[in-house]
Amino acid sequence: MRPARALIDLQALRANYRLAQRLGGARALAVIKADAYGHGAIACARALEPEADGFAVACIEEALSLRAAGITAPILLLEGFFGGDELELIIRHSLWTVIHAEWQLRLLEQWPDVARIKAWLKLDSGMHRVGFAAADYAAAYRRLRQCRAVADVVCMTHFARADEVGCHRTQEQLASFDAATAGLGAERSLRNSPSLLGWSGPASDWVRPGLMLYGMDPLDHPSEASRQLQPVMTLESKVISVRELPAGEPVGYGAQFVTSRPSRIAVVALGYADGYPQCAPSGTPVRVDGQPAALAGRVSMDMLTVDLTDLPQAGLGSTVELWGRQIPAAEVAARCRTSTYQLMCGVRRVPLRYNG
Structure with missing residues (x-):
């Protein structure tokens, strides 16, 4: 057989996940989208499931593949859903979903049945891809809390330049998030791999390690924490x-x-x-x-x-x-x-x- 191969060290994967948990001091969703960044999502999920607080993927196809493989831990859809027909699948398979657009929120408001969806409401704090504007965020949060289909809401955002240690843009995004979520009393999720490895804060109830799980350092300059990563x-x-x-x-x-x-x-x-x-x-x-x-x-x-x-x-x-x-x-x-x-x-x- 052709000798080319990729060797995947699952012990290193688990060690990197534990590092993310320690650095965040919080529950950690292991980001295994894009087939676990090329490492094989099902095998990586099975290796992590005994200790992982949950997983995050890009879309429902990735989530359903994990469910079909027997993964029962929470799975968050980072891009949310793309149409109303997906909501039934989200409910049936006990998935969590990001809500980043008005049309998604309206579909949830129109859902006729009581469900137990954990919704992650995304703020556009400066990345300018998806998410609610700061001026609309608190109202969107209150609307979500009133939805019969929604059991709980997590407030989240995504940092654009956390890999540039010391870049003022991250602090600006954090200030925007703090202002938009003031008084809401919800769980927070802010920290991705670079913010875990390169920043001492901010406080986050949920962290979302991605690249660092696989032993890759996303920072522009290595930190003491990133030097502990093990290649997978x-x-x-x-x-x-x-x-x-x-x-x-x-x-x-x-x-x-x-x-x-x-x-x-x-x-x-x-x-x-x-x-x-x-x-x-x-x-x-x-x-x-x-x-x-x-x-x-x-x-x-x-x-x-x-x-x-x-x-x-x-x-x-x-x-x-x-x-x-x-x-x-x-x-x-x-x-x-x-x-x-x-x-x-x-x-x-x-x-x-x-x-x-």
């Missing part, structure tokens, strides 16, 4: 061919790498169709049998090439780590001028192998 995914494959080339030979598409000396070039069975960035430049670090090496040439759809000239002991069958415990995904992302979010969510085709 190791993306690896093996050397399937080695070429001995003289100086001056081009390697791969476009001749973007030319040997400057007699070289040993390894072909690795993994490419951009597996989620490794096509834009990764020559020199991007990898580990071959635990030893440092680097890409040499453009990444192909199914293969990439690595310079083994300084690793005479490596060769056919050697294990190559593309990111994981030895090669931080953040370093690969920086070389590719992208984010670890995109790296993780882009992993595909390779089988996921779980341990722990």
